[in-house]
Amino acid sequence: MSKVKQPKTPAADAAVRMTTAEATVQALIAHGIDTIYALPGVHNDPLFDALFQAAARIRTIHTRHEQGAAYLALGAALATGKPQVYSVVPGPGLLNSAAALLTAYGMNAPVLALIGQIPQSAIGRGLGHLHEIRDQAGIIARLVDFSARIRAPTQAAPLVARALRAMRMGRPGPAVLECAIDVWGRSAPVPAAAPVLPVPEAPIDEEEIGNAAKRLADAKRPLIVVGGGAQDAAAEVADLSRLLQAPVLAYRRGRGVLDSRDPLSVTLPLGRELWGEADVVLGIGTRLFYSYAQWGIDAELAVIRIDADPDEPERFARPAVALIGDAKSILRRLIDALPAHHRPSRRAEMEERQAKMRRRLEKLAPQIAFLDAIRAELPEEGIFVDEVTQIGFAARLLLPVYRPRTFISPGYQDNLGWGYATALGAQHARPDVPVLSIAGDGGFLFTSNELATAVHHRIPLTVIVFNDGAFGNVRRTQEEQFGNRVIASDLTNPDFVRYAQSFGAEAERARSPLELRAALQRAFKRRDGPSLIEVPVPQMPSPWEFIHMPRVRGAR
Ligand SMILES: Cc1ncc(C[n+]2csc(CCOP(=O)(O)OP(=O)(O)O)c2C)c(N)n1
Numbered sequence: 001m002s003k004v005k006q007p008k009t010p011a012a013d014a015a016v017r018m019t020t021a022e023a024t025v026q027a028l029i030a031h032g033i034d035t036i037y038a039l040p041g042v043h044n045d046p047l048f049d050a051l052f053q054a055a056a057r058i059r060t061i062h063t064r065h066e067q068g069a070a071y072l073a074l075g076a077a078l079a080t081g082k083p084q085v086y087s088v089v090p091g092p093g094l095l096n097s098a099a100a101l102l103t104a105y106g107m108n109a110p111v112l113a114l115i116g117q118i119p120q121s122a123i124g125r126g127l128g129h130l131h132e133i134r135d136q137a138g139i140i141a142r143l144v145d146f147s148a149r150i151r152a153p154t155q156a157a158p159l160v161a162r163a164l165r166a167m168r169m170g171r172p173g174p175a176v177l178e179c180a181i182d183v184w185g186r187s188a189p190v191p192a193a194a195p196v197l198p199v200p201e202a203p204i205d206e207e208e209i210g211n212a213a214k215r216l217a218d219a220k221r222p223l224i225v226v227g228g229g230a231q232d233a234a235a236e237v238a239d240l241s242r243l244l245q246a247p248v249l250a251y252r253r254g255r256g257v258l259d260s261r262d263p264l265s266v267t268l269p270l271g272r273e274l275w276g277e278a279d280v281v282l283g284i285g286t287r288l289f290y291s292y293a294q295w296g297i298d299a300e301l302a303v304i305r306i307d308a309d310p311d312e313p314e315r316f317a318r319p320a321v322a323l324i325g326d327a328k329s330i331l332r333r334l335i336d337a338l339p340a341h342h343r344p345s346r347r348a349e350m351e352e353r354q355a356k357m358r359r360r361l362e363k364l365a366p367q368i369a370f371l372d373a374i375r376a377e378l379p380e381e382g383i384f385v386d387e388v389t390q391i392g393f394a395a396r397l398l399l400p401v402y403r404p405r406t407f408i409s410p411g412y413q414d415n416l417g418w419g420y421a422t423a424l425g426a427q428h429a430r431p432d433v434p435v436l437s438i439a440g441d442g443g444f445l446f447t448s449n450e451l452a453t454a455v456h457h458r459i460p461l462t463v464i465v466f467n468d469g470a471f472g473n474v475r476r477t478q479e480e481q482f483g484n485r486v487i488a489s490d491l492t493n494p495d496f497v498r499y500a501q502s503f504g505a506e507a508e509r510a511r512s513p514l515e516l517r518a519a520l521q522r523a524f525k526r527r528d529g530p531s532l533i534e535v536p537v538p539q540m541p542s543p544w545e546f547i548h549m550p551r552v553r554g555a556r
């Protein structure tokens with residue numbers, strides 16, 4: 001562990017008597033954490049008392065279910081790119097939050113969980129303490145890369161610092177700190193100033209930069225593929241794309257890195273065509289899952305990977321070049337190292353191909369009409385939070401996205417029901433822009449109880465619920481692929497408008513894209529509480545032929 005450097009002030013040297021809980025809260029504040037999303041309980045009472053004392057510097061946003069607390073933290077982390085914190089009780093509290101933690105892991109999102117524990121001396125004995133769960137630490141260690149238990153007041157600040165560093169170092173992602181019910185309230189003299197550990201930047205391999213630059217400069221049909229790891233390198237991706245006249249493919253987590261109005265900005269179906277033609281592909285902060293798993297690879301294609309995780313580039317196949325570290329710094333070096341060269345513009349070619357693909361995608365006309373209404377009303381800097389629903393699947397392919405971190409999609413977990421609570425966290429952390437959550441009637445009821453949280457904390461989130469009376473995606477599959485044997489996919493719903501109103505939210509029904517536009521205008525004007533718009537919809541055409549597509553390279 002690197003040594004902590006503190007400025008030599010008397011205050012920093014002084015020791016102050018603090019409880020473990022107080023030391024933890026001080027340490028969070030020292031790291032710039034200004035909010036904790038939480039649901040209390042006896043195991044964490046001293047933590048909440050410490051939060052009460054520190055309320056001027058750190059806000060506590062309590063939710064109505066532990067999954068809500070964790071999703072709010074996740075949404076805040078995704079909307080800001082900054083670490084966020086949630087806290088829940090052990091056992092059921094931890095498990096209630098676990099799907100969000102899993103999603104945070106899959107998305108490499110910096111979320112710190114503070115989880116209670118039974119009395120320190122009883123851990124592992126199976127006595128039947130309140131909320132006891134067998135091997136809680138072992139369960140946690142399977143879910144995240146960094147976890148530890150705070151066992152004394154003096155350990156609190158150093159462990160918070162280590163967790164927050166681990167969340168940003170190498171492969172970023174969530175971390176967990178446990179603390180026993182009898183340890184939170186214990187006090188001891190601790191250093192007055194909490195340590196903050198620097199995050200060392202991985203050294204850039206200049207030889208590999210040269211290698212990558214040469215391959216890209218020599219490439220005849222270069223393609224760039226971006227994932228969530230490129231969200232903070234948008235300017236560099238745009239520069240490189242322009243220099244190379246290389247199209248930039250983004251699907252779920254990479255949307256918004258290159259502005260959709262740029263004709264070089266493409267999504268899956270056109271991206272697959274370009275993958276089939278490419279001689280050099282540069283993957284930035286992406287697993288290249290669809291490319292490798294579905295579209296294939298052969299000896300004619302050289303793949304260059306930029307990734308924060310040293311283990312990632314080799315997972316599918318050994319790349320021609322792997323550059324490990326921060327995408328932004330690596331791309332800057334790569335652009336500087338690129339031999340001067342001029343390429344003819346591909347604008348006309350790409351505009352024509354985009355238009356052709358767009359005509360094929362017209363098959364999704366009902367979805368497109370709603371997406372057009374959304375795009376017309378959601379401001380350029382507004383944030384769209386995706387769900388596992390028909391409009392969401394189409395949005396990943398077709399919604400124009402203009403800026404990084406304005407399209408928030410759950411990545412490979414494709415975790416139904418994550419949307420509303422995640423969007424609530426995004427809206428809480430970004431009160432300066434409108435956030436729009438979309439959901440199906442199925443997914444919405446997973447976390448719609450957090451309407452109460454939105455009203456209580458006056459969070460002005462807008463949600464559109466597309467109501468087809470079904471787990472529509474499942475039902476359509478049963479109809480089309482299983483001889484119409486429809487089972488477990490029809491839904492009995494509440495009246496969503498009256499449901500939302502009963503929480504104190506504003507709500508209305510929109511029966512067409514035009515009505516949706518008017519409803520969105522009204523909703524985005526409200527800044528003191530949540531709005532819901534219910535849109536009754538029929539079954540929609542399947543998007544899957546544009547998502548799961550056959551091989552274009554390698555053995556067939
Ligand atoms: C956690 C989780 N459970 C189950 C699924 C499987 N699943 C995918 S889509 C879907 C139905 C979604 O229904 P709804 O939200 O109403 O959207 P619709 O397809 O009707 O537009 C289900 C059950 C999933 N993706 N994630």
Ligand SMILES: [Mg+2]
Pocket residue numbers: 440441442466467468469470471472473
């Ligand atoms: Mg539905």
